[in-house]
Amino acid sequence: MVEMELRVIENNIEHRRGGVVLAERGGRRILRIYIGDSEARAIDKAVIGHIDRRPMTHDLIFSVLEGLGATLLSVYIDELREETFFGKLVLQVNGEDPPRQVIIDSRPSDAIALAARAKAPIFASEEVLDEAGEEFEL
Numbered sequence: 001m002v003e004m005e006l007r008v009i010e011n012n013i014e015h016r017r018g019g020v021v022l023a024e025r026g027g028r029r030i031l032r033i034y035i036g037d038s039e040a041r042a043i044d045k046a047v048i049g050h051i052d053r054r055p056m057t058h059d060l061i062f063s064v065l066e067g068l069g070a071t072l073l074s075v076y077i078d079e080l081r082e083e084t085f086f087g088k089l090v091l092q093v094n095g096e097d098p099p100r101q102v103i104i105d106s107r108p109s110d111a112i113a114l115a116a117r118a119k120a121p122i123f124a125s126e127e128v129l130d131e132a133g134e135e136f137e138l
Contacts, residue, residue, distance in 0.1 A: 001076055001078075001123035001124065001125055001126075002024055002025075002027070002029075002123060002124050002125075002126060002129060003024075003025040003121055003122070003123055004022035004023060004024060004025060004031065004077075004122045004123060004124050005022065005023050005024075005025050005122075006020060006021075006022060006043070006047065006112065006115075006116065006122065007021045007022065007023045007030070008020065008021035009040055009043050009044045009047065010040065011037055011040045011041060011044070018034070018035050018036060018037045018039060018040025018041070019032060019033060019034045019035060019040065020032075020033050020035060020040070020043060020109075020112055021033075022077075022112075022122060022124065023136070024124075024129070024133075028135050028136060029129050029133040029134065029135060029136070030133065030134050030136050031077070031124055031128065031129060031132060031133050031134075032132075032134070033077070033085055033108055033109070033112075035107075035108070035109035035112075036109065039107075039109035039110065039112075039113060040109075042056060042057070042058045042113040043109070043112055043113045043116050046058065046113055046116035046117040047116050058110065058113040058114055058117060059117065061110075061114060062114060062117045062118060065091065068093075069093065069094045069095045070091045070092065070093050070094065070102075071091065071092045071094060071118075072089060072090070072091060072114055072115065072118040072120045073090045073091065073092050073101070073120060074090045074115070074120050074121045074122070074123060075087060075088065075089055075090065075106070075108075075111035075112065075114065075115045075120060075121075075122050075123070076088050076090070076111075076122070076123040076124065076125065077108045077111070077122075077123070077124045077125065077128055078124075078125045078127075078128065079125070079127075079128065080127075080128050080131050080132050085107075085108045085128070085132075086105070086107075086108070087105075087106045087107060087108035087110075087111040087112075088103050088104065088105060088106060088111070089103070089104040089106045089111055089114065090102075090103055091103075091104060
């Protein structure tokens, strides 16, 4: 897995479509993922630390995890199938001895929104970067 940094969050309200650009930490590859507008707004709010008066879906999930004593350790984007990205949440269930890790299937947009909220690292598989990654100039 390759650690990625969230670089760009795009919102296109007219087309109700957003996107994120993840950049390889210390590398030259980027990964563009097109997502829904509401997910792009949720990621943007998490990045700037904006909290709504009432919890939105990603805030609710984050609160549920905290309430259950689970920690989001990381997220990863591990597959690209028929132009659709697949991701995972890596959770640690605290309060058990030893703490247990659980991996949950997730859309990358939801995983990235939660990672931004939890300040958890984002990873992409080499296979996904080989297939969909783009080189960028420094």
